[in-house]
Amino acid sequence: MATIVDVAARAGVGVGTVSRVINDSPLVSDRTRAKVLAVIEELDYRPSSLARGLSLGHSTMIGVVVPFFHTPSVVERLRGVADVLNDTDYDLVLFNVDSVKQRDERFGVLNRRDRSEGALVISLPPPPDQLRRLRERKRPVVFVDVDVPGFPCVTVDDVEGGRLAARHLLELGHRRIAFVGDPEKGAFGFTSSARRRRGFVEGMKAAGQDLPEGFVRRAPHGLESARAVTAELLGLPDPPTAVFAASDTQALGVLEAARALGLEVPGGLSVVGFDDIEGAAYAGLATVRQPLHQSGAEGARLLLRLLGGEGDAGKVELPLEVVVRASTGPPGDL
Amino acid sequence: MATIVDVAARAGVGVGTVSRVINDSPLVSDRTRAKVLAVIEELDYRPSSLARGLSLGHSTMIGVVVPFFHTPSVVERLRGVADVLNDTDYDLVLFNVDSVKQRDERFGVLNRRDRSEGALVISLPPPPDQLRRLRERKRPVVFVDVDVPGFPCVTVDDVEGGRLAARHLLELGHRRIAFVGDPEKGAFGFTSSARRRRGFVEGMKAAGQDLPEGFVRRAPHGLESARAVTAELLGLPDPPTAVFAASDTQALGVLEAARALGLEVPGGLSVVGFDDIEGAAYAGLATVRQPLHQSGAEGARLLLRLLGGEGDAGKVELPLEVVVRASTGPPGDL
DNA sequence: TTGAAAGCGTTACCAC
DNA sequence: GTGGTAACGCTTTCAA
Numbered sequence: 226m227a228t229i230v231d232v233a234a235r236a237g238v239g240v241g242t243v244s245r246v247i248n249d250s251p252l253v254s255d256r257t258r259a260k261v262l263a264v265i266e267e268l269d270y271r272p273s274s275l276a277r278g279l280s281l282g283h284s285t286m287i288g289v290v291v292p293f294f295h296t297p298s299v300v301e302r303l304r305g306v307a308d309v310l311n312d313t314d315y316d317l318v319l320f321n322v323d324s325v326k327q328r329d330e331r332f333g334v335l336n337r338r339d340r341s342e343g344a345l346v347i348s349l350p351p352p353p354d355q356l357r358r359l360r361e362r363k364r365p366v367v368f369v370d371v372d373v374p375g376f377p378c379v380t381v382d383d384v385e386g387g388r389l390a391a392r393h394l395l396e397l398g399h400r401r402i403a404f405v406g407d408p409e410k411g412a413f414g415f416t417s418s419a420r421r422r423r424g425f426v427e428g429m430k431a432a433g434q435d436l437p438e439g440f441v442r443r444a445p446h447g448l449e450s451a452r453a454v455t456a457e458l459l460g461l462p463d464p465p466t467a468v469f470a471a472s473d474t475q476a477l478g479v480l481e482a483a484r485a486l487g488l489e490v491p492g493g494l495s496v497v498g499f500d501d502i503e504g505a506a507y508a509g510l511a512t513v514r515q516p517l518h519q520s521g522a523e524g525a526r527l528l529l530r531l532l533g534g535e536g537d538a539g540k541v542e543l544p545l546e547v548v549v550r551a552s553t554g555p556p557g558d559l
Numbered sequence: 560m561a562t563i564v565d566v567a568a569r570a571g572v573g574v575g576t577v578s579r580v581i582n583d584s585p586l587v588s589d590r591t592r593a594k595v596l597a598v599i600e601e602l603d604y605r606p607s608s609l610a611r612g613l614s615l616g617h618s619t620m621i622g623v624v625v626p627f628f629h630t631p632s633v634v635e636r637l638r639g640v641a642d643v644l645n646d647t648d649y650d651l652v653l654f655n656v657d658s659v660k661q662r663d664e665r666f667g668v669l670n671r672r673d674r675s676e677g678a679l680v681i682s683l684p685p686p687p688d689q690l691r692r693l694r695e696r697k698r699p700v701v702f703v704d705v706d707v708p709g710f711p712c713v714t715v716d717d718v719e720g721g722r723l724a725a726r727h728l729l730e731l732g733h734r735r736i737a738f739v740g741d742p743e744k745g746a747f748g749f750t751s752s753a754r755r756r757r758g759f760v761e762g763m764k765a766a767g768q769d770l771p772e773g774f775v776r777r778a779p780h781g782l783e784s785a786r787a788v789t790a791e792l793l794g795l796p797d798p799p800t801a802v803f804a805a806s807d808t809q810a811l812g813v814l815e816a817a818r819a820l821g822l823e824v825p826g827g828l829s830v831v832g833f834d835d836i837e838g839a840a841y842a843g844l845a846t847v848r849q850p851l852h853q854s855g856a857e858g859a860r861l862l863l864r865l866l867g868g869e870g871d872a873g874k875v876e877l878p879l880e881v882v883v884r885a886s887t888g889p890p891g892d893l
Numbered sequence: 894t895t896g897a898a899a900g901c902g903t904t905a906c907c908a909c
Numbered sequence: 910g911t912g913g914t915a916a917c918g919c920t921t922t923c924a925a
Binding site: 567572573574575576579586587588591610612613614615616 | 910911912913914916917918919
């Protein structure tokens with residue numbers, strides 16, 4: 226592997242000059258530049274990012290923490306991050322988190338300046354003690370899909386999203402609408418489901434609709450458990466005519482339950498999800514869409530700006546939008 | 560940020576000693592070690608991985624190239640890689656590939672020693688010219704889900720998988736079985752669909768069954784286009800009683816088509832997929848399962864072995880297995 | 894416009 | 910056991 230010294234020697238110049246050529250410094254004569262470039266080509270020389278980083282005093286790695294297990298949506302966000310970062314000199318260093326223990330380890334790594342220049346945390350609320358350390362050290366960290374006070378974040382207004390879902394179903398004429406979401410005391414402290422529920426209940430109240438007893442259901446995140454609680458809901462003496470699920474994955478479970486009971490959708494049951502993952506379109510699922518890919522891209526841009534010293538990045542709130550598909554319609558329209 | 564010199568000075572020892580303590584060298588007295596450790600703690604000192612890498616002559620990064628767009632299965636493989644790497648000192652540097660142009664760029668990066676110590680390529684056949692360079696430089700590269708001559712690979716026997724699918728359906732009594740897979744001249748050169756088709760056709764021939772005209776269909780990978788070609792198949796004067804799809808994603812499209820026509824599954828149509836992605840279990844889809852997570856983990860271990868200088872890693876072939884679910888049954892069993 | 898040399902923070906070798 | 914010091918490959922002064 227050729228080094229800068231080899232290139233300098235072969236080109237008959239000093240290493241400083243080679244360095245200037247590499248870094249597009251204007252202080253090199255065209256003649257010299259051409260010569261050096263030729264040698265670089267000939268020797269197939271590539272600067273060592275390690276040595277460069279050491280000399281410059283910073284690395285080129287950005288840590289990205291992702292709970293893969295959580296939902297299909299985090300993958301889409303990650304793609305957004307990768308798309309932006311791949312156009313820069315930064316490398317995307319990936320940390321998967323599948324357990325609370327792993328989460329704490331990963332956040333520990335983020336706190337170490339030597340491993341990465343900055344970090345992006347996707348869909349994962351930080352543990353309080355690690356957060357304190359992050360604050361103390363003023364490490365450049367951007368959160369995506371989580372709102373952490375004092376840190377740049379890319380989020381959506383989950384409460385508003387809940388209201389949007391309620392409004393859509395109310396406008397179709399539904400009155401008996403149930404909610405299916407996550408437990409609100411999970412190990413990782415995810416809170417979006419709770420906020421969506423709140424917005425939904427608010428929206429119902431605003432329209433003068435109270436939720437019947439037992440119409441708010443919480444089950445471990447996943448299609449299967451959503452299916453199970455929905456089966457219970459539909460078995461009620463006076464079942465709902467519509468369900469708002471806190472995520473598309475859960476909404477797919479709701480559809481599954483309806484199908485298993487031979488209930489027509491949307492005639493017998495209308496369903497609205499949240500996220501607009503790829504599978505939602507296939508399933509004809511109406512949903513509250515949030516810009517997943519864009520959230521990752523925006524987060525990466527925020528971090529880049531922070532790293533570039535361009536002041537505090539602040540908060541970014543992305544827009545929500547109801548996507549109407551075959552899974553919703555007027556109640557009782559068999 | 561404290562450096563090794565700061566620690567040495569504060570502890571009243573030489574930098575060599577501090578280095579020894581960091582690296583668990585036995586040539587340090589307990590007394591000295593304790594003292595140094597205390598100072599490290601006090602100063603919250605963290606060794607610079609950059610400087611360490613430069614001094615040692617190698618980085619600690621492993622490049623992982625993933626075509627995210629391709630299928631849900633690559634994500635599962637990636638998790639396997641992350642799980643293994645996260646337990647080591649190596650960092651997982653992620654490169655997403657969404658286009659041929661990106662693919663070529665990424666492979667170019669892999670060829671640069673400075674950026675990563677070794678690489679893992681998932682589900683992506685390398686372009687021939689880059690492959691040649693990879694060979695010339697003897698860069699440690701492991702392929703997962705692709706068989707590249709001369710390189711360590713983690714694969715499954717796709718041909719055998721096709722045979723397994725054929726056998727399962729034949730045993731149930733099906734004779735008119737169609738195949739739905741990918742185009743065999745795609746931009747990225749994916750070949751697994753073609754091999755699965757071959758095995759399938761072989762399996763049919765071996766049982767004395769010829770495939771009727773037009774029973775082999777190829778459509779751009781994805782649920783929707785699989786649904787479309789299946790609709791055509793089912794519209795034939797003498798339609799198939801079963802379909803083998805080259806991937807679960809496509810099999811879900813096949814199910815979709817059957818449902819749209821009001822065809823009972825498995826009574827009116829049996830369906831077998833390939834992969835066993837998460838959605839397959841939800842959809843009750845019978846499939847040829849390959850160990851996705853394990854393939855990534857195994858690939859990472861192979862690379863680690865290579866990096867550790869433990870000889871050539873060779874090839875690993877993971878087992879396939881038919882998972883029977885509700886989507887298959889005897890033909891005409893309405 | 895250019896070359897020489899001093900760092901950057903480690904590790905490893907060589908004396909003591 | 911331990912300290913001093915030469916690498917590692919680059920960037921960036923400082924002179925010339």
